[in-house]
Amino acid sequence: MSAIPRFFRFIGELSHFGLRSLVEMFRPPFELQYFLIIMYDIGYGSLPLILAAGFSLGVVLSLHTRAILVQFGASALIPSLQSGSFFVEMGPLVAGLLIAGRVGAGIGAELANMRATEQIDAVESLSIDSFKMLVVTRVLACIIAMPLRTIFIDFAALAGGYFAEFLKSGMSPQLYISLAFQGMQWANYIPPTLKTAIFGFIIATVSCYYGFTINEGSSGVRRASTSSVVVSSLLIIIVDVLLVKIIFFFFPGSAA
Numbered sequence: 001m002s003a004i005p006r007f008f009r010f011i012g013e014l015s016h017f018g019l020r021s022l023v024e025m026f027r028p029p030f031e032l033q034y035f036l037i038i039m040y041d042i043g044y045g046s047l048p049l050i051l052a053a054g055f056s057l058g059v060v061l062s063l064h065t066r067a068i069l070v071q072f073g074a075s076a077l078i079p080s081l082q083s084g085s086f087f088v089e090m091g092p093l094v095a096g097l098l099i100a101g102r103v104g105a106g107i108g109a110e111l112a113n114m115r116a117t118e119q120i121d122a123v124e125s126l127s128i129d130s131f132k133m134l135v136v137t138r139v140l141a142c143i144i145a146m147p148l149r150t151i152f153i154d155f156a157a158l159a160g161g162y163f164a165e166f167l168k169s170g171m172s173p174q175l176y177i178s179l180a181f182q183g184m185q186w187a188n189y190i191p192p193t194l195k196t197a198i199f200g201f202i203i204a205t206v207s208c209y210y211g212f213t214i215n216e217g218s219s220g221v222r223r224a225s226t227s228s229v230v231v232s233s234l235l236i237i238i239v240d241v242l243l244v245k246i247i248f249f250f251f252p253g254s255a256a
Contacts, residue, residue: 013213018205021139024132035137042103042138043145047152053098054091054153058160061085066168075169079180082161084188091154092192093240096199099142099149100232104207107138108228111211112221120212135212139204146200147193154193187251195243199236206232 062082069075111134114120123130162176207228214220 014206014209017209017213018139018201020131021136021205021208022201024129024136025140027132029132031133031137034133035141038137039141039145042099042141043148046099046102046145046149049098049102050095050149050153051156053094054086054156055160055163057090057094058082058086058157058162059164060160061090061157062161062164066165076179078165079161079176080182080184083158083180083184086154086157087184087189088192089244091157092150092196092199093236095146095150095153096196096203096236096240097233098153099146099200100203100236101229103142104203104228104232105225107204107207108211108224109221111135111208112214112224115212115215116217116220131212135208138208139201142200142204143197144200146196146203150193150196191247191251195240195247198239198243202235202239203232206235 062078065081066075066078069077069081111120114134120130120134123133158180161180162171162173165171165176166173207224210224210227210231214224216223
């Protein structure tokens with residue numbers, strides 16, 4: 001099979017896989033206990049990485065922007081530029097890519113290993129819906145966890161920006177926060193944060209697809225892990241461009 005038909009076949013299979021997970025999400029039985037375990041691993045397990053990355057990027061962005069804005073006497077704009085950059089775009093995108101690397105690889109490798117060691121077959125032999133238990137729970141957990149992780153990285157970046165600004169100018173936290181949110185609207189916060197739920201759906205769907213369908217032994221585990229990260233990261237970048245245009249269309253204030 002040539003590359004083009006294989007590509008469209010992959011798109012069709014992945015779309016069907018994702019739509020099936022959405023439909024099964026609303027059908028009983030609901031694997032609540034297993035879902036909470038997955039939610040803890042995806043949500044809490046990713047928190048140190050999210051906080052460290054957000055704080056570091058906040059420091060770096062503050063140092064770079066300060067070096068430029070001070071030349072034009074616009075140092076008072078540093079906090080608002082910091083908050084606007086992260087809450088509107090950088091925070092959601094960076095969080096999506098970080099979760100794709102950390103969680104996507106884990107999901108793909110875990111499910112591929114379960115397939116290779118016939119654990120999925122064992123689950124199905126107990127009359128348990130393996131798709132609902134192993135796939136739907138992970139998709140739902142990623143959808144819920146992504147906006148929460150985005151909020152954490154946004155405020156971690158804001159804290160990093162204040163830390164860098166405090167070392168340079170000694171600005172008080174009250175003044176920094178006041179300047180950071182001056183002129184910002186809810187349209188600058190809510191739509192960009194909620195769009196990461198779509199990122200979570202992409203990460204979980206792609207990772208579960210590769211892990212659940214690949215059955216090539218140990219080599220399949222490696223391929224599922226790598227493909228999960230690469231494909232989900234690429235889709236996040238492409239979809240982010242489309243979502244930004246949609247958000248600007250429905251919420252013109254978010255472009256401010």
